[in-house]
Amino acid sequence: MARLIFNMALKQHCNMTDSCTSCYHCGLPVPDNSDFCLVIENQSRAMCCPGCAAVAATIIGSGLGNFYNFRTEQLKQPAPEKAQFKDWDIPALQNDYVSLDTQGPSQQVVRRIRVHIGNISCAACVWLIEKQLKKLPGIEQVLVNGTTHRGEIAWNPEQLKLSQILNAMADIGYLVTPINNESQLPDLKQQTRTMLMRLGVAGLAMMQTTMLAIALYAGALQGIEAQWQHLLRIVSVILVTPVVFYSAQPFFINAWRSLRLGHLVMDVPVALAIALAYSASLWATWQQSGEVYFDSVAMFTFFLLLGRFAEQRIRYRNLLSVHDQDCLLPPAATKITSASGPNRFKTVPIKTLKLGDLIYVEAGQTIPCDGTIKKGISQISEAVLTGESRAVRKQAGQTVCAGTVNGANPLVIKVSVFGRDTRLSNILELAERAALEKPPWVGIADRVAGWFVGAVLVIASLVGLFWAFSDPSRALWIMLSVLVVTCPCALSLATPTVM
8 A cells, every 4th residue: 555645734754865865756856845755665755746746646546556666767757737638539639530440249339549658768667558548447459669659549439538548647647649640750750860860979989989999009010109199099088988978878778777677688788898898998098008999889889879770760761651651642632512513613621521522533633532433434543552553444333542543534533431541541550550569479589688688697707707817917808708799789679670
């Protein structure tokens, strides 16, 4: 049981030790005058604000206290006010975001929505979100991707409202924004831009330190004055330091998260190799003796980032291709408003079309919705759906799909399906849903990776001990070589790349 103590009323302060100066929920510093704490497992946990205290109380009160044991990173501070989620219950507002689906043998109608989830920081957040939502009556399915911070939720509209789902997630500190394909792009663009900056810094430092290393190696063979050797090493320190503290930051963060949780991930040996090589080279530069490996640190970081950038780029291009296909639909259509007369044609937004409306599609135009040809014969390119470049002959009475191109003659089409219910939209949604679902072998790969990393660390330690007795001057560098050579980069990139 957890007991929330609001000391604003009691005028008492929590008993906090020096080790308890940060908020137990979000990790931010606790103000000296903070009067909020939460008793969890018979221990007083400090909270920085009533928002964190309320969210933590909700988590504990819902029986989800294991979240604090599983998480690998502190949550961000919750927003001071909830968004007005009631607006999302308006049917007109849901049209561009919510789709209808059938599920189960009874073909029960459910609604689906894709969302962007803010404040996800680790795998424990995914666990918490799924557990919290599945407790709501009417929830049929919850899919959350912790990497992209996106998810898909299916619910029974007769038992649950969309606003209740969004409120439930806000109660545990996650603000959810319904999205469509277009609104997902800025998030991935920012991630790609940040990764590209890290890669650029590492690449520039790698080129410069490699040139300096060539000069140092040549000087070691042919002779070089000590002052010039020391100068080249100092320049290398200046170049590599941003690589270690900026470009390699993701490796250190992931390694620290896993160690705090008591797990071993593939970034642990990577972070150890970079940190030890950089520290040993700094010591050698300070002492003006021994060898330095600044070029190796920069090169190692660069190629690891290059692999991760390639993975992220593939994910971005896949989403971009989905967005490009969705943009194939024209924003407006030519609606036939009367049988004759000069004003029989009217250009209207495709969102305003209704079932049974007649639209006029010129040759060369993209068909905006699914429908049946009422008049005309033409060649229709269905490459966007089937990949077949050869056009298909269509005539009155046959169906056509949104996104296909009318190639020969004008057509009069009766609207049967439009918007998110078209065949093209269904294909795009199936593709994204497949990316959210995790196959069983992903869990097997994660478990194998943990054992592999543990074995690598044990082997590196044994090798270091052996050489510490045999040749202490070479022990550190040989142990570093073991960490670098056995780095499971291929295993770390295989799973996300295949998915």
